[in-house]
Amino acid sequence: MPSTDDWLNNPLGVVEGMFAASQNTPNSGWAAKAVAFFKDRLKEKDAHTWVPSLNDVPLHYLKPNSLVKFRCFIQDMFDPEFYMGTYEAVDPSTKAKVLRCGKYKDVTECGVDFNSRSTMTAERHTFYCVPIPGESPWVKEGYAGSSQARVVPSTSYAPTRQKRSYEEDDDDMDTDTQPQKQREPHTGPHSPTEPHGNGDCKRREKEAPSSQAASASHLDLNFPLPGEKGPSCLLKVYEEWDGFKLNEAVEVFGILSVSPALSALADEDASSSLLDPAGGMETAEEQRVHSPPASLVPRLHMLHAKPLPHNNPLLPAAGLEDNNSAFLSSTLREMAAVRAELLAYFTHVLLGDALAAEYLILHLVSNVYTRRDVLPLGKFTLNLSGCPAVASFTERFYQIIQQLVPSSYYLGMTLQNMNQMRLVPKKDYVANRLLSGALQLATNTSLFLDESQLEQGQLDTTGVRNVTALGNLISWQKVDYDFSYHQMEFPCNINVLIASEGRSLLPSDCQIHLQSQVAPPDLEAYLGGIQVHPQASQLNKFRMYLSVARQLDYSIADEVTKSVEDDFVDMRKDDPQSISAEDLHRMLVVARLLSLSLGQTSLSRDSWLRAKHVEMLRRSRMEQNKIWLRALLYLCHSKVDALGEPRLGEAGHLDHGALDLGKGGNHSAAVAVGGRRAEAALHL
Known part of the structure; x- marks a missing residue:
């Protein structure tokens, strides 16, 4: 031997x-x-x-x-x-x-x-x-x-x-x-x-x-x-x-x-x-x-x-399997307490906005758990708008995210990056190899898109392709690799967080506008201190918490499904336009992520009611900002020049009529699948 x-x-x-x-x-x-x-x-x-x-x-x-x-x-x-x-x-x-x-x-x-x-x-x-x-x-x-x-x-x-x-x-x-x-x-x-x-x-x-x-x-x-x-x-x-x-x-x-x-x-x-x-x-x-x-x-x-089910050295290498039941059970008992600590930390980072901190946690534990036809279920791309344009807030915010997740990438959406970077991998037939691109990433990588870096200017052909690739990644969790004579679709599972000043030009599953609780004169000093990280032991708890929540299984009992359906019918009785199939799908995703973030592997009635509540708060906030947003979109709406190339306005918004981002040019088809998304989420 x-x-x-x-x-x-x-x-x-x-x-x-x-x-x-x-x-x-x-x-x-x-x-x-x-x-x-x-x-x-x-x-x-x-x-x-x-x-x-x-x-x-x-x-x-x-x-x-x-x-x-x-x-x-x-x-x-x-x-x-x-x-x-x-x-x-x-x-x-x-x-x-x-x-x-x-x-x-x-x-x-x-x-x-x-x-x-x-x-x-x-x-x-x-x-x-x-x-x-x-x-x-x-x-x-x-x-x-x-x-x-x-x-x-x-x-x-x-x-x-x-x-x-x-x-x-x-x-x-x-x-x-x-x-x-x-x-x-x-x-x-x-x-x-x-x-x-x-x-x-x-x-x-x-x-x-x-x-x-x-x-x-x-x-x-x-x-x-x-x-x-x-x-x-x-x-x-x-x-x-x-x-x-x-x-x-x-x-x-x-x-x-x-x-x-x-x-x-x-x-x-x-x-x-x-x-x-x-x-x-x-x-x-x-x-x-x-x-x-x-x-x-x-x-x-x-x-x-x-x-590798994950690349977090704090977790068992084999993942959360039966032979790690002792580790899993002890971790689940502590998840609610760790979540409360993380929520307080994120509230401090996000300028005192507890609701935005809540949605940030949901985003970080999201994961594509299955696909129904072309629909990736479980993804939760978050657009955090209203980010201050001072003291490099977005860069510091990314560095905090990087300290918590195993893999991440910061992409500043400057005109130069959009027009020059190779985001989509391309086949090199001369060397017979695949030239890598920035979107060739491993499962559960956190992609931080800093849209606040976008300035006024014009996207060239490469820029349009790159922005379209980002939109397809967000909407369908796929990247179409360039093989010159054809494109080959590769599914992916990447968490995308978009930080922007106004509404993002890219699609997202959820948008929340940051409401700072810090007075403007104190903002510079406050931002200078948010990068102070917790102690190593607490950081490790946060890291374990996020990785475990992302790997947990999840189910919905038949009786809870029936209760959700009844609630949906009741909400549409008085005003059918108040909630759509897309809204139901979003609430189901939020309810799932809320349950997982609390260490619960099945949807309870309390979690569903809590999901409805946080969604109501978010939608109410968006309604309050609607007049301001409409004015901003009107002023910053993109133009199309004589050559037909999309241009960026002062806030970097593209003309969505000239370039239908993330929908593959088929906006009506994307709207039509909204009901299927909600139905699939209920029955999976």
Whole structure:
């Protein structure tokens, strides 16, 4: 039985031992047994914390061919590739031919007999993975702090501390030439699918680092969000690759491969003679993207992977399942008290507006729990209008949200951003890869749209496409990826919060106008102090509360459904125009979120009445502001110039006749589905 040190530090040795033992036992199923062995080891108590993580340990600290893990996001999927599953090689000591296993390797041993009948090819799939976009700093620190992995530099370089984040180590890697050399510690033979050969193996490996350094300057790691740092990797999957989906967040355990031999592909002259014949059909650009230097983009050969139901280090990694019933029950008992504390905190942040704070909590615990036809049920996009345009309120507000949610992104809706940013991913057919966009985000990411940044000006074609993409994301929870000749629809589950001065030009599920309780002369001083966060223990309670509420199951009993239907009929008796099917749908969503925010997994009569009450208060506030809003919309209504391009008024409002945002150009169809939304919400 391999020891802990063996399966952590030398997993290839464990695999090769099982392969060698299987040669005497036909049909032994050694590959499945090897995977089961590592899964069983990782199920042991705290075993996953012993495995070093690519997320928080610099690459040159990790031992090549050791077991590592990576909390990542599948950004792209490459074409399948073939490799030598088994092959014969000459044993250097005995000079005898020995059958070798090529699984979980990028390079083979020198001396391969390519004419042997024992050589068998196999297929594997490659996924391009990056860190989860927009992951909050407190999440990264939490995962790094819980790690029990003992890592030391894989070379003679001796650091002053044993654990550094990628952000801390990034500058050293770029500027210090000595660590650059130390990131190439591993030498090995050549790959059967990439470069391979015999006599000149060592010479090519010595030349590889120089080609890596040359290609590093122009290598695009293709992160979805600008300014992101961290590792990316090529994930090699051998079984059940159909279970992986684009944009899925997963935690992968696999064998790390950083052989400099892989970088021979970066040298176009060398690659033309070294490439596998099937790979020779790739263009130079495609080779550069699909075979980047291993020191920058390591290969990770998957042994085990699991989808991430969340990326909150304060919650059990498996999510809220039956085996975590003790954790769940204790958390549910405290949710009402934590909610009261969070409501008081948000009331302070939102200038003393308790009603806006109530709706902010509902927004942060919202989640698309199912889809009925094209309708995403459970989403709750909030438009917080009336945000003050002083002291960078919206930026500070976002920083507070970022401290509470695991993943988030701030998008200032300036004209420059709208006209220049790539929000929607686009297929690059020359390099055969998917160019990422800012809307390629993981499930439950909080997207903060700062519409107060929008100034007077004109949207060009890109700007119109970007604003339309935001509208479709909000209304239908989907992003249409650009494949040049067609668009491909990808469903998503992203919480969108729109901060604006007036009514947003984008659609929303709920709008509430902020009513400040702070006198204007004191506003600057008040805003300067709202960024003071609670103590770490209270922040952690808020973080756990929001993540747990978002994952809870929810149901509506038949008798409550009948009561809701009767209430709806009664409300329409006196004035049928007072409440519509859309209003009923919104109240049902608010009632659901209110219940979940209190730790209740089913709708009670009290929660329904409370939902009606807060909606009545919100609608009453909007009625009071109706005259002012009409005047503002009249003054700021957008114009269409002679070329037919939509223009932005002083408050940035588009002409909704020229551009029907978020409805795909079919406004009447969107109105017609209102009744179906309410009906679906009642019966799901």
